[in-house]
Amino acid sequence: MKELQFDSAVIGGGAAGMAAALELSARGLSCAVIEREDELGGILMQCIHNGFGLIEFNEELSGPEFAQRLEEKVRSAAITPFCGATVIEVEDNGEHKVISCVSGAWGVIRIKARAVVLAMGCRERNRGNIRIPGSRPAGVFTAGLAQRLVNIEGYIPGKDVVIIGSGDIGLIMARRMSWIGCKVHAVVEILPYPSGLTRNIVQCLKDFGIPLYLSHLTTNIYGQDRVEGVEVTPIENGALMFDRSFRIPCDTVLLSVGLVPENELSRSLGIDLSPMTNGPWVDSTLMTSVPGVFACGNVLHVHDLVDFVVEEARRAGSFAADWLAGRRKDKELRVKAGSNVRYVTPGRLDPARDNKLYLRTLIVKNDAVLEVRLNNKTVRSQKKSHVQPSEMISFNLGPSELAAARESPDSVLEVSIL
């Protein structure tokens, strides 16, 4: 068995993992990146559409182009990538974290590192998660799997498609399936508003005349060997209107019904998870409840732009480097989700420096206000021209706004959207 030692190790070689590793390496630390696929890049590699990099590179790139820019930097830095290696366990033995991986090329490898950054990304929710009744025919795919089949492996999953859920991957796949010659008959969304970015509704559905059924639930999937159709039922005031159910014939169902951070390794390490983000709970330095283990990207919370993922990952790498240099956190204040806020992360802030916060709202509203209250006193009231759950909101809080927290011992910051 091969045993190796590094200052730091990053689990996951997607956008978050590469950005975190670049930061660690820039700080003069040796770094291993462990990636399950046979190349770096992660999910960006199958996202061949454009719209990436506007913030990070100031131009509009496709997923593979964005990934390749990061990868080129990784290859020229002192970073050791292990591709085709799956991490099966992470243990904390006090001074070191020990990462056990299996790989076709090297067999079992053990990587010891003093700090670990988790960047495993997320997983798609599937049919079992949303419990659609009906038979179990072939032809039901998660949208991301279909995306990989079409864009990398060169398979067409089916000809007549219904997409359940209006998440971004589903919308992007509606356009992709149309462009490869399939017919997308409908997108069915349980909520009264779309879950994806507005621009994707325009360019992926409206351009192709694909109907979007809001406040509709898929109540049955028909077919024996292969999908033959779905039953769709309108929802009114929370009740299913079965008298108005209708059937859409199709041979393929794509599910775009949300993502869940991949938590298996975090759980095996005994990391506390946040019930709001479904990812690890982190402090003001993006460190999890296990000292020396940091988290960033979609494993921490599901982002809608890769540019934000990279920004967050860079900070995680930098905080990990600080931690390795012996810097320990000072006093922190607690962060709480207030009115109309589904979650806000991180869960702790450092009142002595600039903090970046990300939040997701629960409501759709024009002319909203982002209100930040520290110990029940408003420290920020910021106008937001338009808020919606699918568009993440980010903002900074600095030492001047958090000054009061340095005096009182148990400060609470509450973030609301009004």
Place this chain on the structure above:
Amino acid sequence: MRQELICITCPIGCHLWVEGLAGGEIQVSGNKCPRGAVYAREETVAPKRVVTATCRAGGYRDPHGPRPSLAAPRRVPIRTTGAIPREGIAGLLESLYALELSLPVRKGDVVMRDVLGTGIDVVVTRSIG
């Protein structure tokens, strides 16, 4: 006539208001950057889109061979270097799907030049092989 549009130039998705003035002029408001105004004008007169697609990767013959992977994909991702008129997309895709690109390819390799006389090229978006 006042028309609401949502800008698709970038993921911010500004809500734009387009107003037709006398003499065929168009006035745009609600845009956070100049690209929004350009988009709104084009969208009302002649809509354009960036096209992303894939071409067949050459050399892949055995359907029973190993499953394609990131390092050995069966498709090569490509895109147009700018937005092209929407009505030209179907024809462009048809000719792109007929192509087979022999590996290795480099990011930025030109697959097709000057699509529909727009001056826009189709380029490979990922180095493979």
